[in-house]
Amino acid sequence: MSNLKVLGGKPLRLQPYPAWPVHDERDTRAVAAVIESGQWSGLPYPGPKAKAFAEQFARMQGGALAVPLASGTAALEVALRAAGIGWEDEVIIPAYAFQAIPVATLAAGAIPVIADIDPGTYCIDPEQVKLSLTSRTRAIIVAHLGAQLTDMDAIMEIADSYGLVVIEECSHVPGAKWHNQGAGTIGHFGAFSMDSGNILTAGEGGMLLCRTRDLAEKALSIADDGRPKDVTQDNFSLGTNYHLPEIQAALGLVALERLPEQIKQRADVVAYLEEGLSKLPGIRLLRTDIRHSVRSFYRYIFAIDRQAFGAEHNVVCFALAGEGIPCDPGYPAMHHYDLFQPWLSHLPVPSAFPERFQFEKLHFPEVERISEEEAVWLDEAVFRAGKPGIDDVINALKKLQDNRGEMQQLEEMRMKLFGLR
Numbered sequence: 425m426s427n428l429k430v431l432g433g434k435p436l437r438l439q440p441y442p443a444w445p446v447h448d449e450r451d452t453r454a455v456a457a458v459i460e461s462g463q464w465s466g467l468p469y470p471g472p473k474a475k476a477f478a479e480q481f482a483r484m485q486g487g488a489l490a491v492p493l494a495s496g497t498a499a500l501e502v503a504l505r506a507a508g509i510g511w512e513d514e515v516i517i518p519a520y521a522f523q524a525i526p527v528a529t530l531a532a533g534a535i536p537v538i539a540d541i542d543p544g545t546y547c548i549d550p551e552q553v554k555l556s557l558t559s560r561t562r563a564i565i566v567a568h569l570g571a572q573l574t575d576m577d578a579i580m581e582i583a584d585s586y587g588l589v590v591i592e593e594c595s596h597v598p599g600a601k602w603h604n605q606g607a608g609t610i611g612h613f614g615a616f617s618m619d620s621g622n623i624l625t626a627g628e629g630g631m632l633l634c635r636t637r638d639l640a641e642k643a644l645s646i647a648d649d650g651r652p653k654d655v656t657q658d659n660f661s662l663g664t665n666y667h668l669p670e671i672q673a674a675l676g677l678v679a680l681e682r683l684p685e686q687i688k689q690r691a692d693v694v695a696y697l698e699e700g701l702s703k704l705p706g707i708r709l710l711r712t713d714i715r716h717s718v719r720s721f722y723r724y725i726f727a728i729d730r731q732a733f734g735a736e737h738n739v740v741c742f743a744l745a746g747e748g749i750p751c752d753p754g755y756p757a758m759h760h761y762d763l764f765q766p767w768l769s770h771l772p773v774p775s776a777f778p779e780r781f782q783f784e785k786l787h788f789p790e791v792e793r794i795s796e797e798e799a800v801w802l803d804e805a806v807f808r809a810g811k812p813g814i815d816d817v818i819n820a821l822k823k824l825q826d827n828r829g830e831m832q833q834l835e836e837m838r839m840k841l842f843g844l845r
């Protein structure tokens with residue numbers, strides 16, 4: 425008789441963790457008010473709700489100018505285009521992040537150049553950024569990941585020395601601060617997604633924080649079919665429609681009301697989680713940096729040692745999920761995403777520079793180990809089930825370790841299934 429649920433045993437946790445997104449009558453009222461107002465979209469753009477959402481978002485994150493957009497992917501593309509980055513320009517991107525980053529880079533007409541990550545934070549490693557610089561480098565996109573922030577001091581020092589634009593991808597960390605400065609306000613741009621998986625969600629949507637008025641006007645114009653935003657200009661520029669709909673903005677405003685309390689709730693239990701995790705063998709916590717003055721949690725990511733569990737992270741996550749703990753093994757390594765490789769698309773950049781997309785020849789040791797063996801991403805829901813919810817996480821991990829033989833059996837099955845031996 426097996427003990428692990430995935431092999432036929434009883435699960436450790438029976439009741440589900442709280443669902444996401446959370447909602448109450450405020451969301452319903454906000455949506456109904458937009459419907460009844462008759463103003464469903466913003467022309468002139470932004471509409472009243474999108475404008476209010478952007479202003480409050482900028483206040484929450486700390487002062488930069490905010491441009492409301494249709495999505496986080498659009499925010500990254502618009503940032504690059506507003507900065508004048510395009511054909512033959514190189515943009516350094518992290519080896520561990522969501523695919524939207526290279527996709528937006530390609531959409532802007534630039535070449536993504538992958539740099540490996542820091543195993544202590546899983547964010548881009550400034551030393552690897554330096555090694556990736558060429559005379560064509562124009563920008564660095566950093567991704568603040570899970571609950572970690574990139575070392576922004578080191579990134580800004582490199583950017584200032586080489587005259588580069590910095591875009592912070594902040595979808596995971598609204599509310600987080602570095603040296604008490606809001607994430608997304610340190611670089612030239614901060615891009616946020618409000619899709620329904622993210623912790624500040626409007627269902628869909630994006631926000632772009634811009635360091636200067638000039639950049640914000642350019643970004644707004646690009647997202648508004650090229651309508652001029654600078655009063656000295658009366659001509660359309662090349663833009664597209666990346667409007668944030670009014671209904672989404674109304675939901676975003678309610679989400680902003682909730683965010684401070686949610687950040688506090690997660691922060692209140694994280695010490696308890698970290699204490700429990702650090703007592704378990706074979707678990708390494710990511711680095712907490714004193715400069716990271718306010719933490720905000722999208723996922724809680726930690727590293728496992730496969731020896732302690734008898735299996736690598738895919739199997740650990742599969743078995744943990746069976747025990748009732750919502751988690752996943754995270755992103756693949758950026759050079760293993762195959763969706764933007766030239767033979768799979770006729771996109772202009774990969775077609776024009778196929779030699780820059782021979783990712784199978786590239787090797788990034790840190791991200792390969794992390795994405796193939798080590799990373800476990802706990803779902804944010806574990807923070808919303810109080811200390812008993814955290815206890816279940818720790819006890820489920822213990823259960824896996826106590827049943828190492830069954831875990832090894834699962835690992836053997838995985839190896840056979842994928843022809844790994």
Ligand SMILES: Cc1ncc(COP(=O)(O)O)c(C=O)c1O
Pocket residue numbers: 494495496497498522523524525593595596616617618619621622629630
């Ligand atoms: C977690 C996450 N979700 C989504 C996105 C993309 O945003 P969207 O889905 O709004 O286009 C990103 C951007 O990199 C992201 O990091």
